[in-house]
Amino acid sequence: MSAAGRRSDPMLPQPPATDRPNRSWMCGKLGASHSCYSGPNAAGRCPLRDVCRPQRTWQGKRRPFLVLATLLAIVTISIASFTTTGYSLIKPGELTTSHAQILAGSLDSERCATCHPSASGSLVNWFLTASTGVAEQGHANVDQTDRCLNCHHSLAKPDVARSAHNVTGQSRDLIRLASTSLRDPSKHSGPRTSINQDDIACGVCHQEHHGAGANLMLVSDAKCQSCHAASFNQFSIDHPDWAEWPYGNGGEIAFNHATHASKHFPASASRSIEASFRCNLCHEQTANNEITRTRSYERACATCHDEALKISSAEGIELVSLPMLPQNLAASQKDWPIRATGLIDGSVAPLTELLSRGDAVVSRAIGELPSREFAQLDVNNAKHRAAALAIASGSQSMLADIAGRGHEAIRQRAIDAGVHPDTLNEFLRSLPPQLIADTLADWFRASVNTVHEEIAESIPSPSDQVLAGDDLLAADASTDLLEVNDLLTIDPLLTEPLSLEAMAPTTSDDENHSKRFDAAKMLTSGGWYRDDLWLSIRYRGVSHSDATLRATIEMLACLSPEDPVRVRMLAAVAIQSCIQCHPTAVDAKPQWTATALVGRRDSFTRFSHGPHVNIASLADCTQCHRVGSPQATRSDTPQVNLAGFKSDSGIVSDFEPLNRSLCVGCHTTQAAGDACTTCHRYHVQFSHDEKP
Amino acid sequence: MRARITFRNRRRIAIMITAVAIAAVWSTASYLDARLARPEIFTGASLLGTLMLLMLIGVRRRIPFVPLGNVSTWTQIHIYSGIFAGGVYVIHAPAMIAGGPLEFTLSLLFISVTLSGLYGVFASRMLPRRLTVSGEQTRFDLVDWHRQQLAGTARNLLENLHEQSAIRVLGRFYSVYLNPFFSAGPSLAFVVAPTSIRRRRLLSGLQQLDRYLETEGRETAGALAALVRRRDELDYQYALQLRLRTWVVVHAVLSLLLLGLSIAHAGFALRYMS
Numbered sequence: 001m002s003a004a005g006r007r008s009d010p011m012l013p014q015p016p017a018t019d020r021p022n023r024s025w026m027c028g029k030l031g032a033s034h035s036c037y038s039g040p041n042a043a044g045r046c047p048l049r050d051v052c053r054p055q056r057t058w059q060g061k062r063r064p065f066l067v068l069a070t071l072l073a074i075v076t077i078s079i080a081s082f083t084t085t086g087y088s089l090i091k092p093g094e095l096t097t098s099h100a101q102i103l104a105g106s107l108d109s110e111r112c113a114t115c116h117p118s119a120s121g122s123l124v125n126w127f128l129t130a131s132t133g134v135a136e137q138g139h140a141n142v143d144q145t146d147r148c149l150n151c152h153h154s155l156a157k158p159d160v161a162r163s164a165h166n167v168t169g170q171s172r173d174l175i176r177l178a179s180t181s182l183r184d185p186s187k188h189s190g191p192r193t194s195i196n197q198d199d200i201a202c203g204v205c206h207q208e209h210h211g212a213g214a215n216l217m218l219v220s221d222a223k224c225q226s227c228h229a230a231s232f233n234q235f236s237i238d239h240p241d242w243a244e245w246p247y248g249n250g251g252e253i254a255f256n257h258a259t260h261a262s263k264h265f266p267a268s269a270s271r272s273i274e275a276s277f278r279c280n281l282c283h284e285q286t287a288n289n290e291i292t293r294t295r296s297y298e299r300a301c302a303t304c305h306d307e308a309l310k311i312s313s314a315e316g317i318e319l320v321s322l323p324m325l326p327q328n329l330a331a332s333q334k335d336w337p338i339r340a341t342g343l344i345d346g347s348v349a350p351l352t353e354l355l356s357r358g359d360a361v362v363s364r365a366i367g368e369l370p371s372r373e374f375a376q377l378d379v380n381n382a383k384h385r386a387a388a389l390a391i392a393s394g395s396q397s398m399l400a401d402i403a404g405r406g407h408e409a410i411r412q413r414a415i416d417a418g419v420h421p422d423t424l425n426e427f428l429r430s431l432p433p434q435l436i437a438d439t440l441a442d443w444f445r446a447s448v449n450t451v452h453e454e455i456a457e458s459i460p461s462p463s464d465q466v467l468a469g470d471d472l473l474a475a476d477a478s479t480d481l482l483e484v485n486d487l488l489t490i491d492p493l494l495t496e497p498l499s500l501e502a503m504a505p506t507t508s509d510d511e512n513h514s515k516r517f518d519a520a521k522m523l524t525s526g527g528w529y530r531d532d533l534w535l536s537i538r539y540r541g542v543s544h545s546d547a548t549l550r551a552t553i554e555m556l557a558c559l560s561p562e563d564p565v566r567v568r569m570l571a572a573v574a575i576q577s578c579i580q581c582h583p584t585a586v587d588a589k590p591q592w593t594a595t596a597l598v599g600r601r602d603s604f605t606r607f608s609h610g611p612h613v614n615i616a617s618l619a620d621c622t623q624c625h626r627v628g629s630p631q632a633t634r635s636d637t638p639q640v641n642l643a644g645f646k647s648d649s650g651i652v653s654d655f656e657p658l659n660r661s662l663c664v665g666c667h668t669t670q671a672a673g674d675a676c677t678t679c680h681r682y683h684v685q686f687s688h689d690e691k692p
Numbered sequence: 693m694r695a696r697i698t699f700r701n702r703r704r705i706a707i708m709i710t711a712v713a714i715a716a717v718w719s720t721a722s723y724l725d726a727r728l729a730r731p732e733i734f735t736g737a738s739l740l741g742t743l744m745l746l747m748l749i750g751v752r753r754r755i756p757f758v759p760l761g762n763v764s765t766w767t768q769i770h771i772y773s774g775i776f777a778g779g780v781y782v783i784h785a786p787a788m789i790a791g792g793p794l795e796f797t798l799s800l801l802f803i804s805v806t807l808s809g810l811y812g813v814f815a816s817r818m819l820p821r822r823l824t825v826s827g828e829q830t831r832f833d834l835v836d837w838h839r840q841q842l843a844g845t846a847r848n849l850l851e852n853l854h855e856q857s858a859i860r861v862l863g864r865f866y867s868v869y870l871n872p873f874f875s876a877g878p879s880l881a882f883v884v885a886p887t888s889i890r891r892r893r894l895l896s897g898l899q900q901l902d903r904y905l906e907t908e909g910r911e912t913a914g915a916l917a918a919l920v921r922r923r924d925e926l927d928y929q930y931a932l933q934l935r936l937r938t939w940v941v942v943h944a945v946l947s948l949l950l951l952g953l954s955i956a957h958a959g960f961a962l963r964y965m966s
Contacts, residue, residue: 010915012842015834016837057833062941065945066944070948073949093791112964116964118963118964119963119964210786
């Protein structure tokens with residue numbers, strides 16, 4: 001340090017020449033006259049022992065500080081490792097409450113491995129398997145998604161769990177095709193192909209360890225638009241409008257709101273029936289603010305519709321009907337009733353046609369019958385005569401078969417015709433084979449003899465049993481006895497000539513005619529009966545929820561839509577009265593009741609009335625759901641006469657289209673939210689994707 | 693003749709390259725995210741690689757004999773790599789302060805290193821300038837020696853006085869004010885935030901003694917005032933140099949810890965990735 005440049009500055013000594021920068025030690029007597037020239041060595045030792053104590057330079061002080069800091073860090077980590085469990089030290093954040101609760105009782109070693117398969121083995125093993133690519137034995141090809149499915153198995157089936165939307169590629173293609181035809185292709189160019197849509201792990205969207213209160217279902221719009229190339233900045237601005245939602249979903253119960261609101265309810269009121277068209281009359285609000293789709297028939301519909309439904313149900317269905325055959329044809333038909341002899345007339349009952357499908361001759365003959373009407377046949381035409389005889393013979397033998405084998409005969413014939421066995425039970429339960437046997441006895445006296453002879457022949461005689469010899473002995477004796485007993489339950493007296501006499505009509509045909517069974521009086525609760533006037537076996541239905549009519553419709557649902565039996569049956573008044581309100585009853589999977597939309601996972605769109613009806617301005621249903629004018633009713637609407645608001649896809653609804661403008665008032669980023677997942681569901685389950 | 697690039701242009705280009713690099717990482721991460729891949733692996737690897745690059749400046753400083761470019765260039769690379777790392781951290785980390793104990797510590801360390809780095813940028817520009825204008829540069833390890841010299845010189849000045857009034861007046865002032873000043877180091881408050889209050893107070897006191905002193909006493913008082921100034925400048929140098937050196941140590945220690953925990957974090961992330 002120099003004193004030059006200042007007045008009165010004292011002269012100061014120059015720094016010592018023995019100073020050695022970048023050394024860890026320096027001389028303790030630095031600058032003194034007896035300081036050594038070389039200074040202390042690298043280890044801090046002075047060459048002049050006991051004369052001076054070397055001092056640390058800054059560099060020399062820094063090194064122990066670094067060592068100390070490193071040791072401190074190691075000690076801190078060690079203490080943390082010993083005082084806390086291993087997983088809690090390295091976990092990147094708290095689990096959500098639900099997951100944390102599940103894992104609360106898990107051991108440390110198992111806790112992480114519950115979701116992370118690679119954590120189940122040792123660190124060394126993990127490193128080895130990671131480097132060699134050979135997975136730990138027993139855990140090959142098990143990844144995190146599989147672990148998720150261990151608990152969330154109801155959300156997605158394992159085979160489609162990694163597929164986009166948990167839908168098979170085939171279904172996605174169909175959806176894509178459908179949406180392409182509905183929307184502007186320039187705005188809906190479909191998903192990007194650069195992503196493997198059959199390998200999307202759960203963790204792509206649902207990321208854990210973001211705190212106990214984190215919402216795992218909160219998925220960013222960007223994730224959706226990873227695949228969906230058409231990007232929407234804001235729901236209110238560029239989300240495509242919809243035309244068919246929500247009415248395009250259709251419904252299990254057909255109900256024309258427009259005509260009921262403007263025509264039927266006012267008319268009812270004029271007839272002093274207390275009824276006003278209010279939404280909540282049928283659509284009640286549940287405890288959790290959801291809206292029911294329908295009310296029961298008895299509470300909502302019966303007041304006005306029950307009488308008409310009783311009348312139409314009473315028309316019932318026909319099992320079999322004997323045709324009128326000309327004298328010459330009737331003569332060639334063995335035991336043909338005289339009552340069914342005359343000018344050719346009558347028709348083939350649809351159920352007869354169905355149950356005769358197993359008989360190729362009869363089935364072909366029915367096919368030759370124009371409109372299934374006998375009157376259309378030319379009796380001079382040999383082919384037509386043969387067809388008429390074949391059908392008559394077929395009807396006769398069908399009755400004999402049912403009388404002889406009971407329900408099993410109907411079941412076998414229906415299954416042969418393509419009806420699913422499960423749909424038959426309710427139908428068969430209502431139909432007593434005794435009725436058929438009695439009918440057969442009444443209409444075809446000689447045929448009854450034949451039937452009884454067949455039954456008698458099927459009963460093994462004691463001599464037959466003796467002849468059966470060892471075979472019978474080898475079989476289970478109890479079974480044989482039971483079989484014999486079963487056969488014995490059939491009245492053996494029927495085989496005796498006396499009984500035939502007893503069964504023979506004691507009255508003339510005219511007397512029977514006059515004593516025609518009055519189903520309206522006698523079958524007030526419905527059932528099968530014989531109509532001796534028309535020589536038919538019919539079923540009389542009762543109002544709503546008739547089990548036999550219902551079973552019959554479900555049987556028809558098994559047939560193809562073009563099947564003539566199905567077409568004719570659906571045209572029957574009793575059946576028509578059912579499917580008029582239950583159009584989905586004839587679907588491949590018959591649906592009779594309206595199912596709640598909330599909670600269903602077969603649609604990409606979801607909506608809950610809950611949060612909406614709490615808003616005062618939306619408490620009035622008509623704020624969103626505006627019933628259309630009946631003047632707009634279209635004539636080309638399917639099945640049900642709905643008021644016609646037809647969407648681009650051809651779906652007709654009796655409501656005015658529900659536009660996006662109704663939603664954008666609230667559904668903005670700042671208000672009710674406009675994220676994709678607010679209204680769209682990712683995890684869907686289509687019934688046709690489910691494996692049997 | 694090669695045209696020399698100006699400092700301003702160099703900084704502009706460096707900032708631009710850093711911004712482009714951050715934008716590239718962000719774009720790539722967004723692309724990966726949009727393809728439902730794992731952008732965090734890419735950003736994490738980028739961050740770890742950058743941290744290692746940042747640590748290389750320490751290695752470079754320890755091997756000055758290897759021709760790996762000058763320290764100034766390394767410092768520039770270090771600064772802009774640090775800014776790049778900050779940008780990648782924002783892209784990589786789900787939150788500025790992460791949740792778990794390891795990640796929480798890692799976040800704190802990263803933020804601490806970043807803040808200390810930013811302070812370093814400021815300090816490495818401001819403190820040398822202030823050191824330059826505050827008298828002669830003194831080597832840090834010789835500050836104590838210089839203090840001793842100043843204290844000894846002041847004591848000699850007093851011992852060489854002949855004038856009785858000066859001995860009495862200056863002696864009293866020396867024993868009360870100057871001796872503690874010269875014999876002790878600066879206070880912690882001065883080291884943390886050096887001010888001129890102490891110097892002005894002492895110089896003012898010496899000046900006020902002039903009316904009680906004759907010629908010799910006044911000359912000695914002037915010499916003592918000069919020593920007070922020297923000592924104050926020395927302490928100022930010491931405080932600023934200590935600040936710079938402490939920053940380097942803190943920054944280095946935190947960086948080492950950060951790198952160590954980052955490697956551990958990467959290992960755990962890879963192990964529990966699936």
